Amino acid sequence: MSTLCVLAAPSLLASKPLTDRLRAETPKEFDIVLGSEIEDFKDVIDGAKSRDEVSMLWWFAKKELVEGFMASASVGERVRWMHSGSAGVEHLLAVDAVKNHSAPLSNGKGAFSASLGEWGVFACMYFAKRVDVMRKAQSERRWIREHVGMIEGKRMCVVGYGDIGAHVASRAKAMGMHVDAVRRSPEKTSANDSSVERVVSFAEINDAVKDADYVVVALPATPETEKMINADVLRSMKPSSVLINVGRGSTVDEDALVDALRDKTIAGAALDVFAVEPLPSNHAFYGMENVLISFHCADLTADYHDLALDCFIENATNVVKGQPLTHVVDKALGY
Amino acid sequence: MSTLCVLAAPSLLASKPLTDRLRAETPKEFDIVLGSEIEDFKDVIDGAKSRDEVSMLWWFAKKELVEGFMASASVGERVRWMHSGSAGVEHLLAVDAVKNHSAPLSNGKGAFSASLGEWGVFACMYFAKRVDVMRKAQSERRWIREHVGMIEGKRMCVVGYGDIGAHVASRAKAMGMHVDAVRRSPEKTSANDSSVERVVSFAEINDAVKDADYVVVALPATPETEKMINADVLRSMKPSSVLINVGRGSTVDEDALVDALRDKTIAGAALDVFAVEPLPSNHAFYGMENVLISFHCADLTADYHDLALDCFIENATNVVKGQPLTHVVDKALGY
Numbered sequence: 001m002s003t004l005c006v007l008a009a010p011s012l013l014a015s016k017p018l019t020d021r022l023r024a025e026t027p028k029e030f031d032i033v034l035g036s037e038i039e040d041f042k043d044v045i046d047g048a049k050s051r052d053e054v055s056m057l058w059w060f061a062k063k064e065l066v067e068g069f070m071a072s073a074s075v076g077e078r079v080r081w082m083h084s085g086s087a088g089v090e091h092l093l094a095v096d097a098v099k100n101h102s103a104p105l106s107n108g109k110g111a112f113s114a115s116l117g118e119w120g121v122f123a124c125m126y127f128a129k130r131v132d133v134m135r136k137a138q139s140e141r142r143w144i145r146e147h148v149g150m151i152e153g154k155r156m157c158v159v160g161y162g163d164i165g166a167h168v169a170s171r172a173k174a175m176g177m178h179v180d181a182v183r184r185s186p187e188k189t190s191a192n193d194s195s196v197e198r199v200v201s202f203a204e205i206n207d208a209v210k211d212a213d214y215v216v217v218a219l220p221a222t223p224e225t226e227k228m229i230n231a232d233v234l235r236s237m238k239p240s241s242v243l244i245n246v247g248r249g250s251t252v253d254e255d256a257l258v259d260a261l262r263d264k265t266i267a268g269a270a271l272d273v274f275a276v277e278p279l280p281s282n283h284a285f286y287g288m289e290n291v292l293i294s295f296h297c298a299d300l301t302a303d304y305h306d307l308a309l310d311c312f313i314e315n316a317t318n319v320v321k322g323q324p325l326t327h328v329v330d331k332a333l334g335y
Numbered sequence: 336m337s338t339l340c341v342l343a344a345p346s347l348l349a350s351k352p353l354t355d356r357l358r359a360e361t362p363k364e365f366d367i368v369l370g371s372e373i374e375d376f377k378d379v380i381d382g383a384k385s386r387d388e389v390s391m392l393w394w395f396a397k398k399e400l401v402e403g404f405m406a407s408a409s410v411g412e413r414v415r416w417m418h419s420g421s422a423g424v425e426h427l428l429a430v431d432a433v434k435n436h437s438a439p440l441s442n443g444k445g446a447f448s449a450s451l452g453e454w455g456v457f458a459c460m461y462f463a464k465r466v467d468v469m470r471k472a473q474s475e476r477r478w479i480r481e482h483v484g485m486i487e488g489k490r491m492c493v494v495g496y497g498d499i500g501a502h503v504a505s506r507a508k509a510m511g512m513h514v515d516a517v518r519r520s521p522e523k524t525s526a527n528d529s530s531v532e533r534v535v536s537f538a539e540i541n542d543a544v545k546d547a548d549y550v551v552v553a554l555p556a557t558p559e560t561e562k563m564i565n566a567d568v569l570r571s572m573k574p575s576s577v578l579i580n581v582g583r584g585s586t587v588d589e590d591a592l593v594d595a596l597r598d599k600t601i602a603g604a605a606l607d608v609f610a611v612e613p614l615p616s617n618h619a620f621y622g623m624e625n626v627l628i629s630f631h632c633a634d635l636t637a638d639y640h641d642l643a644l645d646c647f648i649e650n651a652t653n654v655v656k657g658q659p660l661t662h663v664v665d666k667a668l669g670y
Contacts, residue, residue, distance in 0.1 A: 114487055118510070122464050125457040129629075131466065138628045141621040143613030145630065147637050152449055174509035175453070278478030286476040293473045294464075295480065302482050 002053040002080070003044055004030040004316070007061035007069060018305050025313045027320040036061060038068040045072045054078040055319070057312055058092055059085050070097035079103045081319055085308040087112055087164070088248060089329050090221035099331055106315050109327040110163050111307040112299035116218070116246045116272075117167025119298035120158075121175060123244045123270035124151045124214045126292055152176035157212035159205065159229070160219030160247055161189065161196070162335070168216050168246070169195040182208045184224070184333075202228065206236040214242050221248035222334030231256035234266060242268045246298055249274035258284045261291060272298040337388040337415070339365035339651070340376055342396035342404060353640050360648045362655040371396060373403040380407045389413040390654070392647055393427055394420050405432035414438045416654055420643040422447055422499070423583055424664050425556035434666055441650050444662040445498050446642035447634035451553070451581045451607075452502025454633035455493075456510060458579045458605035459486045459549045461627055487511035492547035494540065494564070495554030495582055496524065496531070497670070503551050503581070504530040517543045519559070519668075537563070541571040549577050556583035557669030566591035569601060577603045581633055584609035593619045596626060607633040 004026065012018055013036045023032060033049070035041050043049040054075055058066060070076055076097060084092055084107040093099045128149035137144045156172045158165040161183035169179045173195040180198040182205050183189070189199045200208050205228070209215050215237060219225040229243070229252040237243070243266060245252055254275050260266045268290035274283075277296055285291050301307075315325050329335060339361060347353055348371045358367060368384070370376050378384040389410055393401060405411055411432055419427055419442040428434045463484035472479040491507045493500040496516035504514045508530045515533040517540050518524070524534045535543050540563070544550050550572060554560040564578070564587040572578070578601060580587055589610055595601045603625035609618075612631055620626050636642075650660050664670060 114511075115483070115485060118460070118485055118487060119464065119483075121510075122457075122460040125453065125460065126466070129454065129457050129633075131461070134627070134629055134632075135470070137630065138621055138626075141616040141618075143616075143630055144632070145635065146632050147635055147639075148450070148454070148629075148632055150450060150453055150636055152453060171510060175456075175506060281476040281478075283476075286473055291473075292469070294469055294483075295472065295478055297469075297479070297481050297483055298464075300480065300482055301485055304482075 002030055002055055003049060004032045004055045004057060005041055005044055005069065005075075006032060006034045006057045006059050007065050008034055008036050009060040009062075010036045012059050012305065015305070018309070021306070021309060025309070026316050029320045030055065030316060036065065038065060041069060041075075045069075045075055047074055050074070052078070053080045055081045055083070055316075057083050057085065063091055063095065066092065066095050066098065070095060070101070076101070081106070081315075081325070083312050083315055084108060084329070085305075085312065088220060088335075090248065090250075090334065093329075093331060093334055104325055105329045105331060106311075106325045106327050107329050108308045108311045111311050112304070113163045113167040115299040115301050115304075116164045117171050119272065119294070120168030120216045120218075120244055120246055121151070121171045123216075123292065124154070124156065124172070124177075124242070126270060127242045127268050128154075132289060151214075154178070154213040155180065155211055156214045156216060157182065157209050158196070159209070159215060159217045160225070160251075161199065162218065162220070164246060165216070165218035166193070166195065168218060180208055180212065205233055209233060209241075210236045210238070212237065212241055214244060217243065217245040217247050217251055219247040219251040220335035221250045224334075225251045227251065227253040229253060229257070231259070234260040237266050239265060240267050242266065242270065244270045246272050249277065254285075258288075261288055264290075268292070270294065272296055337365055337390055337654075338379055338384055339367045339390045339392060340379055340404065340410075341367060341369045341392045341394050342400050343369055343371050344395040344397075345371045347394050347640065350640070353644070356641070356644060360644070361651050364655045365390065365651060371400065373400060376404060376410075380404075380410055382409055385409070387413070388415045390416045390418070390651075392418050392420065398426055398430065401427065401430050401433065405430060405436070411436070416441070416650075416660070418647050418650055419443060419664070420640075420647065423555060423670075425583065425585075425669065428664075428666060428669055439660055440664045440666060441646075441660045441662050442664050443643045443646045446646050447639070448498045448502040450634040450636050450639075451499045452506050454607065454629070455503030455551045455553075455579055455581055456486070456506045458551075458627065459489070459491070459507070459512075459577070461605060462577045462603050463489075467624060486549075489513070489548040490515065490546055491549045491551060492517065492544050493531070494544070494550060494552045495560070495586075496534065497553065497555070499581060500551070500553035501528070501530065503553060512549075515543055515547065540568055544568060544576075545571045545573070547572065547576055549579060552578065552580040552582050552586055554582040554586040555670035556585045559669075560586045562586070562588040564588060564592070566594070569595040572601050574600060575602050577601065577605065579605045581607050584612065589620075593623075596623055599625075603627070605629065607631055
């Protein structure tokens with residue numbers, strides 16, 4: 001028997017449908033211990049529930065709980081598998097005891113790609129269709145005649161062409177856009193991938209964005225991607241272009257972006273993620289008319305946590321059956 | 336030689352790029368007379384420019400000019416071909432001398448279908464992604480956690496499945512939606528049309544809309560379609576559903592729609608067209624938070640008039656070559 005320790009956010013712990021589902025669908029070989037405070041795992045840590053193996057599900061708990069849990073020598077050495085409910089694992093890898101552990105870490109990769117794929121295309125249209133001009137005129141009860149743009153025939157550059165990036169690209173292509181991609185390993189792009197016309201490496205990002213009408217960032221947060229969208233990249237973009245970030249806030253130099261938006265060297269930005277979340281209320285982004293803020297909600301569909309559980313349960317079943325885990329994180333690369 | 340009388344809106348007459356293009360690309364067999372007032376056509380009417388044949392291009396001129404022009408006995412009997420720059424021809428057919436004339440009337444069908452197809456899908460996402468909630472929170476510098484919806488997997492019902500409706504449907508299908516259609520002649524639907532799952536006649540509209548998350552109206556303005564979207568249809572729709580009108584305002588019973596939106600028997604409406612345009616500034620639609628008004632601009636792309644000219648020039652060439660006209664209006668049906 002294996003003990004599954006679910007390090008949960010209080011809001012998830014309080015959700016009976018979700019905890020019921022977790023208990024019902026996790027294979028019976030796991031003995032489940034759910035908690036949001038270190039005390040909830042006292043029996044596991046103190047040995048009253050000493051087992052051969054411990055598995056850990058990070059269910060959106062605070063970092064301190066992960067640190068406290070993993071710091072316990074009695075637990076740390078027994079951990080055999082760790083899983084992140086989210087696709088991004090930078091919070092978990094910020095805990096050394098997780099990052100340096102020999103046990104595999106899998107994640108919720110793919111669970112949120114469809115919603116972010118839709119959002120990416122939506123964000124293009126939000127700017128093309130000039131929603132702000134329309135809303136302002138409506139609020140002033142003023143009839144207007146204003147041009148709207150098309151996304152059909154326009155060019156998108158997806159920076160970070162993983163599962164999320166590919167979901168944005170396929171939808172953009174379906175709407176008649178031309179799509180290029182920038183990714184860490186261009187050679188990983190399938191020969192059958194008809195969504196993208198050109199795939200280049202990170203080193204070529206400045207060239208890749210220069211013809212794009214929309215630059216969609218879907219990068220994970222890693223040391224390598226930190227502030228990858230910097231002043232140089234923004235300067236390479238067209239004045240009419242729009243930046244869309246559905247990945248992680250740390251990948252954008254936000255000061256440089258504020259300058260670019262203020263000076264109109266790019267036309268706008270749709271930002272779902274930020275270097276600091278919640279975005280502080282005095283941040284310049286809030287007051288900029290050419291910025292659409294979506295509060296890290298672009299993938300927060302009603303079934304968000306069920307999609308995350310799908311990934312976890314799939315892998316828990318793999319563990320029990322002795323099959324390979326899906327979506328194993330490369331801890332060195334950070335995604 | 337044939338005289339082509341271009342009955343133009345003053346703004347088009349003032350556009351040198353457009354008038355230059357009209358003169359350059361219209362076949363030389365036409366002797367072009369451009370005007371926005373009846374006096375501009377004096378030579379044609381008085382016979383100083385008497386010709387065997389007259390062709391008429393309605394280039395968004397006011398109705399009075401069309402009436403005055405067609406009322407001239409010397410012109411009326413010589414008209415051999417009429418073309419409408421727009422796809423909708425209800426303004427032209429409101430002139431008896433046009434409606435009852437034996438000369439064929441062709442129109443700009445197809446020119447604006449791509450832009451309206453994009454808008455139809457955009458409008459679904461505008462509501463699914465809860466833009467209003469996001470914009471309000473941003474303006475108040477308030478971080479929120481709010482669910483967003485998906486259009487993938489949702490159901491659209493396209494009412495009026497002509498060229499515009501088909502362009503909405505194909506894009507909706509590409510984004511993963513299920514699409515049904517209601518049209519005057521369901522049997523006209525091609526067996527190869529993979530965009531729609533079910534196509535029914537106008538008589539079945541109440542049943543067709545009842546499972547739809549989005550009802551997209553793309554009907555022409557005809558006596559048959561007047562107020563087709565009435566209180567019964569709106570009552571048949573789900574409380575969570577959204578009405579999107581990209582066709583003509585006369586096809587919706589606006590009083591019934593105001594009631595439905597006020598009573599929340601439907602969730603929202605994206606309205607590009609209205610029974611009276613410009614929409615009077617005291618109209619209830621302006622003040623409704625669940626209404627997105629787009630001011631008949633959803634197809635007003637920068638190349639709108641060039642797309643319209645493409646259609647005209649194609650048919651002018653057909654006339655000269657003795658080939659059949661494309662997009663001939665059925666004057667009895669009104670589209």
